[in-house]
Amino acid sequence: MTSSPHSLSASRLHYNPYALRNVWNRAMNLLAGLFAFIAVLPLIVVILYVLYKGGGAITPAIFTELPPAPGLSEPMGMGNAIIGTIMVTGVAALVAIPIGVGGGIYLAEVAKKGWFAQSIRVGVNVLAGVPSIICGLFIYALVVNTRILWGESFSAMAGSFALAVLMLPTIVKTTDEGLKLVPQELRMGALGIGASRFTTITRVVLPAATSPIATGVVLGIARAAGETAPLIFTALFSPFWPDWLSGLGLLAPTATMSVQIYNFGIMPFAPQVELAWAASFILVVMILAANLLARWLARFSSL
Amino acid sequence: MTSPIAADPIISCDNVTISYGTFAAVRNVFLDIPKHQVTAFIGPSGCGKSTVLRCFNRMNDLIDSFSMTGRVLFQGQDLYAPMVDPVEVRRHVGMVFQKPNPFPKTIYENIAFGARINGFKGNMDDLVESSLRRAAVWDECKDKLQESGLSLSGGQQQRLCIARAIAVEPEVILMDEPCSALDPISTLKVEETLHQLKQHFTIIIVTHNMQQAVRVSDMTAFYNAVEVEGSDGKVGYLAEYNQTKEIFNNPQSKDTEEYVTGRFG
Amino acid sequence: MFSRKKPSWLEQLVDRGFIRVTAVLASVVSLTVFGIFFTVGFQAIFQGDVSSLLPWNQDSIWQGIAAWNDEETFGVRWGAIPHFGLGFLANSSWNPVRNDYGALTPIYGTLMTSALALLLAVPLGVGTAIFLTEDFLPQKLRATIGFMVELLAAIPSVVLGLWAVAMLNSFLAVALPLHNYLGWLPFFATEPSxxxxxxxxLILVVMLLPIITAISRDSLNQVPLELRQGAYAIGATRWTTIFQVLIPAAISGIVGGTMLALGRALGETMAVTMIIGNSMNLSASWFSPSSTIASLLANQFGEADDIQVSALYYAALVLIILTVLVNICAQIIVKRLALKYD
Structure with a gap:
């Protein structure tokens, strides 16, 4: 058999470690691994940094006290910024979710084609690409500068509007895409037994798509909570507790954790820098938690 | 179990058992594939015929949970020996798949690509033309060599894939149900090319179509599956292997007879 | 038998009202986009606030325009676009004392930071995406790494900025030898201080990596398995398959992801503002402080007034046009390059 002309010499099928293609392959394997390592490295370093520098600064007072005046080291707290972030992000979500989900329903269920729907789709894409600081400038020009909110200029409410503009495209898109995953048979079935479109959408289609929509909304809120640029000219900042008398605190400037990081992080005072790290810690923990929540929500998807 | 047909087998299986994870897909296969003939693998779904086929060019390596015992010999060499380079194996044993899968390149490049990476030094234009001719698809695409391979019809795409495989000049071409996605006319054209090709290549073809096996093959291996005791899975085995006319006219086992006469499967 | 009852007028009203409401909500998106262009454009053309557009307002613009030729009455307070024209884009001076404004420095900074960031982030991101789609590691571990890279995208840019400030000294230590040995190159001409x-x-690279990695990975995963098998079956090695078959098949997604990342880089504000130095002096050296349009806005908008505000809105308009153009190009390229598999 070995004398047959078709028979192979024993080494022909063997791996030749010096063949150019194999050297090249090994080099590229190594390079790809190295790139993946470099890509993950910043995450690990940032998280460790935030845990180390921020985690150490977390005391009960952080949640209950105000920040110190520049140059002082007492009290060490940022309760106002924590409340501010929750307030501003919460109101932004209240504004953006109904508009975004409604718009998404329109795109997915009502008008799939036609110039109007198409122009809205283009609008969603354009809005998603608008830099976040532009959202801030837009709301500044529209709300702050014109004092349209009961004569107030900078206010938590203006900050919420800016964040809502930022969240809007995310929510429209996830709703649109989530609804598209709902099988057509489900709609046919509901319409077939005489349900109106309103009933079909609100009782059958939306519940079926809750999980993907909720996932997208949670991620959108988490992203907005960490945004700074839209807030620096709208919600501004404040070293004090929210002024509950002016529109439940919504009509006065407010501190937020993200703006606090920006303002305090580049100050020459150690207590302020420490508070910036503490705010980073809380923000990052919140956002990681939101991401885990989103993954957990995605599990309930029946689609 | 098998007949001693080939004095000089190009591929032989020596007690091959293939598993995915803990689940055995096909077990204890002994098989000698004769050179320059067409061998057909037939049998019901899930009997492991494609799995065995994919062992011949180490395509199963792409599946994480794959494991194998026994030996697959290609011209006397164990394909699964530790030093063997699967890339080198595939340059000797080509493959055509169930679904036509031309690369998203021009028709010309689809052929030239494989030749180039195999170190082909000759006239590329000639090679492209001769490969397309041998796969009987030259006339249909000679005027659009620079168009995308995806612009062809399904049957043309499959013949382009055959041309792509033979351009590399392998010794063996494996075909995994190459006509299952094609219409009858395209199927006929592919079958015609097989008759031409077996002068240069050894061909192993998996097919669900028994008429096709009769039309194109010299040898036929019938695989069957049995229930595994204590589980709801099935395991495949090589039930009968012989000359095609023997398998279809004078089957030795009852299962084979029932299958080839269309009573099950 | 059922007798199907006709929907009551109330049901019909609810049904039609609901459809209308969703249409109105959807149009909020378009209105917002229009509003952004309009207000930013307005503020770049006029000083004052948008409420002066209302005809019944005290200092309405319409009155100013009506009194155009009357030098006695106060006319329109024109903003940056009428003042500086297109020369704004080529003027590198930014002088609040003489009210002479040009955006060349931040435009250069914006384009240069984005280009440098892409240059590093594209190979890193695509390389990582390939690593995560090949079988180098067990599936579970790959999924974990993929999730970690996605988490990187979720870290707020201001936190990355704070981290960058903390890392500045280590960076300077690394950059100094570059200046010492390669200082004759204009890019390294100034001493990093x-x-x-x-x-x-570099901080932009960290922000772009997850975008490019995630989108490239998705488009590589969408390449049909048959193509990979086809390439392997003719004796292609892993990397020949990747470079010659998989990447060409996934190129539309990879380019799309890169363009999206570019759009993000152009407009990224906080991290850049905290680490770029916000200098309005034009310098070719990568080691000197500079500014981007976004950092200029974040840094100066709070303290600006009159024509400077308008100049900042003009710069903002340039930024919006840049990012929108990039996004439109991205969509066109993706459509052009998209391959059709049935």
């Missing part, structure tokens, strides 16, 4: 453009580009 504080916040600078190179550091801003």
């Amino acid at each position: 504080g916040p600078n453009l190179a550091m801003a580009s």
Whole structure:
């Protein structure tokens, strides 16, 4: 058999470690691994940094006290910024979710084609690409500068509007895409037994798509909570507790954790820098938690 | 179990058992594939015929949970020996798949690509033309060599894939149900090319179509599956292997007879 | 038998009202986009606030325009676009004392930081995407790494900025030898001594990596398995398959992801503002402080008034047009390059 002309010499099928293609392959394997390592490295370093520098600064007072005046080291707290972030992000979500989900329903269920729907789709894409600081400038020009909110200029409410503009495209898109995953048979079935479109959408289609929509909304809120640029000219900042008398605190400037990081992080005072790290810690923990929540929500998807 | 047909087998299986994870897909296969003939693998779904086929060019390596015992010999060499380079194996044993899968390149490049990476030094234009001719698809695409391979019809795409495989000049071409996605006319054209090709290549073809096996093959291996005791899975085995006319006219086992006469499967 | 009852007028009203409401809500998106262009454009053309557009307002613009030729009455307070024209884009001076404004420095900074960041982030991101789609590691571990890279995208840019400030000294230590040995290159001409453009580009790389990795990975995963098998079956090695078959098949997604990342880089604000130095002096050196349009806005908008505000809105308009153009190009390229598999 070995004398047959078709028979192979024993080494022909063997791996030749010096063949150019194999050297090249090994080099590229190594390079790809190295790139993946470099890509993950910043995450690990940032998280460790935030845990180390921020985690150490977390005391009960952080949640209950105000920040110190520049140059002082007492009290060490940022309760106002924590409340501010929750307030501003919460109101932004209240504004953006109904508009975004409604718009998404329109795109997915009502008008799939036609110039109007198409122009809205283009609008969603354009809005998603608008830099976040532009959202801030837009709301500044529209709300702050014109004092349209009961004569107030900078206010938590203006900050919420800016964040809502930022969240809007995310929510429209996830709703649109989530609804598209709902099988057509489900709609046919509901319409077939005489349900109106309103009933079909609100009782059958939306519940079926809750999980993907909720996932997208949670991620959108988490992203907005960490945004700074839209807030620096709208919600501004404040070293004090929210002024509950002016529109439940919504009509006065407010501190937020993200703006606090920006303002305090580049100050020459150690207590302020420490508070910036503490705010980073809380923000990052919140956002990681939101991401885990989103993954957990995605599990309930029946689609 | 098998007949001693080939004095000089190009591929032989020596007690091959293939598993995915803990689940055995096909077990204890002994098989000698004769050179320059067409061998057909037939049998019901899930009997492991494609799995065995994919062992011949180490395509199963792409599946994480794959494991194998026994030996697959290609011209006397164990394909699964530790030093063997699967890339080198595939340059000797080509493959055509169930679904036509031309690369998203021009028709010309689809052929030239494989030749180039195999170190082909000759006239590329000639090679492209001769490969397309041998796969009987030259006339249909000679005027659009620079168009995308995806612009062809399904049957043309499959013949382009055959041309792509033979351009590399392998010794063996494996075909995994190459006509299952094609219409009858395209199927006929592919079958015609097989008759031409077996002068240069050894061909192993998996097919669900028994008429096709009769039309194109010299040898036929019938695989069957049995229930595994204590589980709801099935395991495949090589039930009968012989000359095609023997398998279809004078089957030795009852299962084979029932299958080839269309009573099950 | 059922007798199907006709829907009551109330049901019909609810049904039609609901459809209308969703249409109105959807149009809020378009209105917002229009509003952004309109207000930013308005503020770049006029000083004052948008409420002066209302005809019944005291200092309405319409009155100003009506009194156009009357030098006695107060006319329109024109903003940056009428003042500086297109020369704004080529003027590198930014002088609040003489009210002479030009955006060349931040435009250069924006384009340079983005280009540098892409140059590093594209190979890193695509390489990582390939690593995550090949079988180098068990599936579970790959999924974990993929999730970690996605988490990187969720870290707020201001936190990355704070981290970059903390890392500045380590960066300077690394950059100094570059200056010492390669200082004859204009890019390394100045001694790295504080916040600078190179550091801003590096922090942008960190922000772009997850975008490019995630989108490239998705488009590589969508390449049909048959193509990979086809390439392997003719004796292609792993990397021949990747470079010649998989990447060409996934190129539309990879380019799309890169363009999206570019759009993000152009408009990225906080991290860049904290680390770029916010200098309005034009310098070719990557080691000198610089500014981007976004950092200029974040840094100066709070303290600006009159024509400077308008100049900042003009710069903002340039930024919006840049990012929108990039996004439109991205969509066109993706459509052009998209391959059709049935």
